[in-house]
Amino acid sequence: xxxxxxxxxxxxxxxxxxxxxxxxxxxxxxxxxxxxxxxxxxxxxxxxxxxxxxxxxxxxxxxxxxxxxxxxxxxxxxxxxxxxxxxxxxxxxxxxxxxxx
Amino acid sequence: xxxxxxxxxxxxxxxxxxxxxxxxxxxxxxxxxxxxxxxxxxxxxxxxxxxxxxxxxxxxxxxxxxxxxxxxxxxxxxxxxxxxxxxxxxxxxxxxxxxxxxxxxxxxxxxxxxxxxxxxxxxxxxxxxxxxxxxxxxxxxxxxxxxxxxxxxxxxxxxxxxxxxxxxxxxxxxxxxxxxxxxxxxxxxxxxxxxxxxxxxxxxxxxxxxxxxxxxxxxxxxxxxxxxxxxxxxxxxxxxxxxxxxxxxxxxxxxxxxxxxxxxxxxxxxxxxxxxxxxxxxxxxxxxxxxxxxxxxxxxxxxxxxxxxxxxxxxxxxxxxxxxxxxxxxxxxxxxxxxxxxxxxxxxxxxxxxxxxxxxxxxxxxxxxxxxxxxxxxxxxxxxxxxxxxxxxxxxxxxxxxxxxxxxxxxxxxxxxxxxxxxxxxxxxxxxxxxxxxxxxxxxxxxxxxxxxxxxxxxxxxxxxxxxxxxxxxxxxxxxxxxxxxxxxxxxx
Numbered sequence: 386x387x388x389x390x391x392x393x394x395x396x397x398x399x400x401x402x403x404x405x406x407x408x409x410x411x412x413x414x415x416x417x418x419x420x421x422x423x424x425x426x427x428x429x430x431x432x433x434x435x436x437x438x439x440x441x442x443x444x445x446x447x448x449x450x451x452x453x454x455x456x457x458x459x460x461x462x463x464x465x466x467x468x469x470x471x472x473x474x475x476x477x478x479x480x481x482x483x484x485x486x
Numbered sequence: 487x488x489x490x491x492x493x494x495x496x497x498x499x500x501x502x503x504x505x506x507x508x509x510x511x512x513x514x515x516x517x518x519x520x521x522x523x524x525x526x527x528x529x530x531x532x533x534x535x536x537x538x539x540x541x542x543x544x545x546x547x548x549x550x551x552x553x554x555x556x557x558x559x560x561x562x563x564x565x566x567x568x569x570x571x572x573x574x575x576x577x578x579x580x581x582x583x584x585x586x587x588x589x590x591x592x593x594x595x596x597x598x599x600x601x602x603x604x605x606x607x608x609x610x611x612x613x614x615x616x617x618x619x620x621x622x623x624x625x626x627x628x629x630x631x632x633x634x635x636x637x638x639x640x641x642x643x644x645x646x647x648x649x650x651x652x653x654x655x656x657x658x659x660x661x662x663x664x665x666x667x668x669x670x671x672x673x674x675x676x677x678x679x680x681x682x683x684x685x686x687x688x689x690x691x692x693x694x695x696x697x698x699x700x701x702x703x704x705x706x707x708x709x710x711x712x713x714x715x716x717x718x719x720x721x722x723x724x725x726x727x728x729x730x731x732x733x734x735x736x737x738x739x740x741x742x743x744x745x746x747x748x749x750x751x752x753x754x755x756x757x758x759x760x761x762x763x764x765x766x767x768x769x770x771x772x773x774x775x776x777x778x779x780x781x782x783x784x785x786x787x788x789x790x791x792x793x794x795x796x797x798x799x800x801x802x803x804x805x806x807x808x809x810x811x812x813x814x815x816x817x818x819x820x821x822x823x824x825x826x827x828x829x830x831x832x833x834x835x836x837x838x839x840x841x842x843x844x845x846x847x848x849x850x851x852x853x854x855x856x857x858x859x860x861x862x863x864x865x866x867x868x869x870x871x872x873x874x875x876x877x878x879x880x881x882x883x884x885x886x887x888x889x890x891x892x893x894x895x896x897x898x899x900x901x902x903x904x905x906x907x908x909x910x911x912x913x914x915x916x917x918x919x920x921x922x923x924x925x926x927x928x929x930x931x932x933x934x935x936x937x938x939x940x941x942x943x944x945x946x947x948x949x950x951x952x953x954x955x956x957x958x959x960x961x962x963x964x965x966x967x968x969x970x971x972x973x974x975x976x977x978x979x
Contacts, residue, residue: 413867429533449585454552462560468516
């Protein structure tokens, strides 16, 4: 199990390095806020601990659960908002007709 | 470990990586984000399926509560506040990982080898707490609530190193004694890591913020990855690693763009930092709500001239006095124009005016581009977001590498609220804090208009020799006023 985790970490580090390096500086802020949302993946750890924890640890798991969910949802939502601004003008017009134009 | 766990984990992580892959182009980026969110949803559902049925309803309630807070937060923040938003979310993520690791400890041993359990959980606890403490200070600074000046205690660097070392020793101690003294050691680790985070961020000033935000981003990922080991969750371990790597890449990009070493930023290792920390904030900007307190504290002798909109370069002798007359002619004759925005523009909230300026110039059939330095904002890529928000087409925004070869053939460069990132002293002079820092080589273009608040040097404290060059016209004052002034001149013969 430990080895599986270590292998996954190494593979992710290598693949991640390749993929992330190619993101243009234009999109670095959305990249970072998206990554930020991903760091909220700890929510799944929080769920696991919450569902299995003895009473005395539950309060910590509860706080972890709430904080991590804020992290995930907030992160993905600000990223979505930003990326909408980077959409192509034409594409945008197609998607939403602006009433006052 | 069950085979289906591995398969699901690979799918989810592949989803995340595919999402990042889509982020390589602005056309597909929003799908990348959605793919990431979908993978996250699957991961959460899988976590419920895998762990069992008891307590799901309560857990869901907490998740819904968190989602609502997250949505409200995500919907209400302004684009200019993005750095502190990301900082805040980093802090929450770090705290969550620390808590997961902490409660995993109380949950019993995850591994047969107690050393693995204890070392991974106490390390995740330490790094998560460090991220939380550091992010807290960064958010306070960025949001202008407190501590905006780089704050330095005596022996700051030494103290910071000592704290971090102590935390490391405590973590090792806790692991090797396999948690025998954890009731004493864990509170000590938490306190130490919190202090470490505070000390790390306290001394960081405005223009160094992109570096520390990137670093905290990376740390929040690393904390998640190690927490993943602690609770035996490979999805957590893999995804945390992705975030950690992304943060490190961005940290490196930012450090290079500012010609600073990470060590120098964090501990003040470089001798420059001492003198530099005394210098107020970076690119000059009017002291509006966003401006740092330092700006308003030092009344500039030049603020008085800001109303007149013009000033003359003191050195050049070929009759610069009538810039009023020169300006319209220069703008009229320019075919190709590059606008270089700095954080001063954002502070003056002049993005809309800049967009209007670009539109007015394009109406006159001039070619307009934006040259964007990596550290033009308060976090990586921040300036692009601010311009995109103002409705400027991303295809006109060019990064340092693409814009620098263009300056030579450019008739006019309009600098708005930027100082250090265009300072030719970075290439020419030696032994200045910015020597060797990659800059936008605006000095190569035929004419330059600089709309900065005043002629004080930027964050680095190095005077900008451009201000006295013959082909440079300076308009001191609030960009929210000087830029509309320029718009008025476009098309006026």
